[in-house]
Amino acid sequence: MSQIDLSSYKSLYIKTAREYLEKLDANLASLKKNSGDLVVITQTHLNIHSLGSQSYAMGYNSTGALCQIIESYFHFLKESNTPFDLKYLADVETSIRKVRESVTNIDRLDHELDLSLNETNLFEKLPGES
Amino acid sequence: MLLLLLDDDHFFQHFYALKLREQGITVEVAGDGQEGLEKLKTMRPDIILLDLIMPKKNGFEVLAEISSDENLRTIPVLVFSTLGQNADIDKAIQLGAAGYVNKTFFDFDNLLKKVLEIVKGKQEVATL
Numbered sequence: 001m002s003q004i005d006l007s008s009y010k011s012l013y014i015k016t017a018r019e020y021l022e023k024l025d026a027n028l029a030s031l032k033k034n035s036g037d038l039v040v041i042t043q044t045h046l047n048i049h050s051l052g053s054q055s056y057a058m059g060y061n062s063t064g065a066l067c068q069i070i071e072s073y074f075h076f077l078k079e080s081n082t083p084f085d086l087k088y089l090a091d092v093e094t095s096i097r098k099v100r101e102s103v104t105n106i107d108r109l110d111h112e113l114d115l116s117l118n119e120t121n122l123f124e125k126l127p128g129e130s
Numbered sequence: 131m132l133l134l135l136l137d138d139d140h141f142f143q144h145f146y147a148l149k150l151r152e153q154g155i156t157v158e159v160a161g162d163g164q165e166g167l168e169k170l171k172t173m174r175p176d177i178i179l180l181d182l183i184m185p186k187k188n189g190f191e192v193l194a195e196i197s198s199d200e201n202l203r204t205i206p207v208l209v210f211s212t213l214g215q216n217a218d219i220d221k222a223i224q225l226g227a228a229g230y231v232n233k234t235f236f237d238f239d240n241l242l243k244k245v246l247e248i249v250k251g252k253q254e255v256a257t258l
Binding site: 043 | 140
């Protein structure tokens with residue numbers, strides 16, 4: 001495998017990650033009003049999938065892994081046409097906040113946060129594929 | 131060579147389009163499956179690089195439409211995704227994909243090798 005200098009893509013990663021995080025905030029705000037909106041559930045799945053994929057691609061594996069737990073849950077909701085259960089809202093919001101903090105850390109200090117505890121906690125709570 | 135890249139992720143779009151253009155490949159980008167199929171009405175790429183998880187029409191739906199269209203089915207499609215489960219790869223191959231690469235590995239050499247092999251193979255078949 002050829003070595004690619006990923007550092008030159010960090011600013012693109014930060015920019016697109018922040019765009020996805022803004023979309024995720026808006027999606028969760030919409031789901032608070034209508035937890036069964038399949039369009040928003042599908043959009044949330046796509047946004048968190050994109051954020052997780054690009055995090056893994058950049059080597060930010062802890063950030064990617066936390067995204068993947070959320071992605072699996074929303075994939076389950078989408079495939080089973082199940083409404084978002086608002087009892088998980090605080091946990092998902094907390095996880096997205098931790099991902100945002102990790103992105104900020106990457107931007108300022110050039111390394112991600114260790115989100116493994118958040119990953120374990122969320123994995124144990126969310127139903128479905130996760 | 132003309133390549134159509136179908137991917138909704140701006141990050142991967144930018145990275146792979148840039149790297150492919152550095153190799154002298156002309157890259158046209160579509161941000162979802164529906165836009166990609168629209169572009170195929172007015173262009174004929176030598177190869178399509180197709181993400182699977184996309185809005186509007188996902189990669190499997192795009193593959194199914196390409197395979198069922200006699201004007202499009204001869205265009206080779208290389209699936210390019212983060213979905214790595216064998217079932218997804220098998221499904222894509224059954225729907226007519228010429229191969230699969232995992233885009234998150236950033237193994238650009240492997241991607242380029244597969245693109246060139248597939249296009250060369252198609253040209254050899256065309257000259258028989």
